Amino acid sequence: MMPIDGQPVLTAAQMRAAEERAIAAGASVESLMQRAGEGVAAAVRRLAAGAEVLVLCGPGNNGGDGYVAAATLARAGHPVRVAALGEPKTAAAQAARAQWTGPVESFPAGLPEDAAHAPVVVDAVFGTGLSRPLEGDVGRAMQALASFARLSIAVDLPSGLDTDTGAELGGPLSTAEHDLTLALGALKPAHVLQPGAKQCGAVRLLDLGLGLDRISAPRTDVSAVETIARPRIARPEPWSHKFSRGMVTVVSGPMHGASELAALAAYRAGAGYVQLLTGGLPQRPHAIVRRRWSADALDDKRIGAAVIGPGLGRDDRAREKLEVALASDRPLVIDGDALHLLDLARLRERKAATVLTPHAGEFAALFGEGEGSKIAHAQAAARESGAVVVFKGPDTVVAQPDGLADVSTGASSWLSVAGTGDVLAGTIATMLAQRPHAPREAASAGVWLHAAAARRLAGCFIADDLANALPGALGECL
Numbered sequence: 001m002m003p004i005d006g007q008p009v010l011t012a013a014q015m016r017a018a019e020e021r022a023i024a025a026g027a028s029v030e031s032l033m034q035r036a037g038e039g040v041a042a043a044v045r046r047l048a049a050g051a052e053v054l055v056l057c058g059p060g061n062n063g064g065d066g067y068v069a070a071a072t073l074a075r076a077g078h079p080v081r082v083a084a085l086g087e088p089k090t091a092a093a094q095a096a097r098a099q100w101t102g103p104v105e106s107f108p109a110g111l112p113e114d115a116a117h118a119p120v121v122v123d124a125v126f127g128t129g130l131s132r133p134l135e136g137d138v139g140r141a142m143q144a145l146a147s148f149a150r151l152s153i154a155v156d157l158p159s160g161l162d163t164d165t166g167a168e169l170g171g172p173l174s175t176a177e178h179d180l181t182l183a184l185g186a187l188k189p190a191h192v193l194q195p196g197a198k199q200c201g202a203v204r205l206l207d208l209g210l211g212l213d214r215i216s217a218p219r220t221d222v223s224a225v226e227t228i229a230r231p232r233i234a235r236p237e238p239w240s241h242k243f244s245r246g247m248v249t250v251v252s253g254p255m256h257g258a259s260e261l262a263a264l265a266a267y268r269a270g271a272g273y274v275q276l277l278t279g280g281l282p283q284r285p286h287a288i289v290r291r292r293w294s295a296d297a298l299d300d301k302r303i304g305a306a307v308i309g310p311g312l313g314r315d316d317r318a319r320e321k322l323e324v325a326l327a328s329d330r331p332l333v334i335d336g337d338a339l340h341l342l343d344l345a346r347l348r349e350r351k352a353a354t355v356l357t358p359h360a361g362e363f364a365a366l367f368g369e370g371e372g373s374k375i376a377h378a379q380a381a382a383r384e385s386g387a388v389v390v391f392k393g394p395d396t397v398v399a400q401p402d403g404l405a406d407v408s409t410g411a412s413s414w415l416s417v418a419g420t421g422d423v424l425a426g427t428i429a430t431m432l433a434q435r436p437h438a439p440r441e442a443a444s445a446g447v448w449l450h451a452a453a454a455r456r457l458a459g460c461f462i463a464d465d466l467a468n469a470l471p472g473a474l475g476e477c478l
């Protein structure tokens with residue numbers, strides 16, 4: 001079982017292609033299924049601690065993995081039962097079924113009442129092949145079993161999810177929520193995009209030897225999408241000074257608090273010099289340099305990145321400031337109100353690095369609703385705008401115009417509070433000021449730090465606390 005940071009994310013079609021490549025290179029579906037089932041059995045055995053396991057098997061190869069896992073557990077002397085949704089339909093699943101010598105109960109109808117108390121449930125009903133909503137009582141029965149179980153584990157994916165979008169094919173609340181999902185061979189979008197990611201519980205990767213790791217396969221060969229890994233951030237050099245550490249300028253507006261938060265976060269994320277262009281009164285922290293806005297305020301070549309949007313307002317003065325920011329040659333983070341004023345045609349004329357940080361509402365206002373997954377939406381928006389797009393949420397996606405994209409995993413739901421977006425904008429600006437040539441990497445590093453700061457707070461917090469937790473998160477990256 002491997003952690004999921006910095007791993008490729010493959011669609012169902014990309015997964016099939018990887019399987020075909022492995023078969024062309026000498027593997028067989030049966031050998032891959034054996035490896036998958038044995039990996040599942042090893043994980044289940046370790047976690048079940050001797051408790052009886054009920055394996056639910058579907059008609060396809062996901063079910064085949066389940067039969068191999070059940071047979072492997074039985075051979076090891078672990079108490080295990082099997083219940084199946086029909087007979088296996090593929091040759092590989094039929095061969096796997098033949099390994100299991102015990103009885104097969106039928107699922108969902110016919111499963112005795114006491115099955116509801118199975119302490120450990122393994123969902124091997126459907127994986128990447130599911131193309132339509134679960135029929136009959138399958139979803140409801142699975143939910144009941146999973147909620148009664150002390151431990152419920154999904155093989156590859158929780159049955160009922162759309163692999164490529166993470167949507168529940170049968171509509172909201174139609175899929176069981178598991179404690180653990182064992183992603184086979186590679187992560188899929190449903191492991192990282194909501195609501196699928198929540199239904200997965202913890203996600204761990206089982207390697208099937210498909211050669212999908214970044215050492216064997218360069219990023220674009222198998223997939224342009226990857227989960228965000230902990231960034232490596234350099235300590236200041238002995239000869240570093242405040243400007244070489246990264247200078248961030250935050251453009252303020254009538255709602256001073258939002259830009260104050262962005263400026264505080266920029267400092268806490270490691271910037272050497274943060275100035276706030278504001279008409280507000282001096283306040284803490286005094287380290288923030290406060291200047292009045294002027295039309296040439298962004299001409300300073302020492303500025304590594306500027307932030308515009310938090311608390312900016314949407315009036316003519318806000319428009320004027322945004323136009324100055326767009327015309328400047330400084331890297332720019334555009335957030336909040338500025339996203340509502342943005343003209344995409346004007347943005348495309350800009351040469352310097354630009355990062356947009358919309359939440360779902362701002363994203364829809366700028367780019368429309370779109371088709372497909374959140375990853376596909378972010379990729380299309382990056383292509384259309386020519387900017388790096390950070391499509392925020394519980395499953396933040398960072399995409400750049402050529403299609404490369406990163407997805408955040410494990411964001412705390414406590415981040416759903418006012419001001420955390422301003423903190424993210426400031427954090428990304430610092431990363432951008434320190435890494436001027438790599439806006440996607442800078443944005444992803446900022447997203448990682450933001451999520452790590454929230455994890456360190458481990459519960460309810462306000463945006464000021466989040467900014468103040470950034471140094472601890474940064475410490476994890478040195």
Ligand SMILES: NC(=O)C1=CN([C@@H]2O[C@H](COP(=O)(O)OP(=O)(O)OC[C@H]3O[C@@H](n4cnc5c(N)ncnc54)[C@H](O)[C@@H]3O)[C@@H](O)[C@H]2O)[C@@H](O)CC1
Binds near residue numbers: 016033064065128131
């Ligand atoms: N891609 C790979 O490299 C490997 C994949 N394996 C497993 O194979 C799985 C994919 O197998 P399959 O493609 O056979 O797909 P699944 O096992 O996910 O299910 C597909 C089967 O269910 C039927 N079906 C689809 N939607 C249905 C619905 N709503 N109600 C009833 N029946 C429905 C399909 O007609 C098909 O028979 C993966 O998730 C993984 O568990 C492993 O065995 C080994 C390697």
Ligand SMILES: [K+]
Binds near residue numbers: 126
């Ligand atoms: K499954």
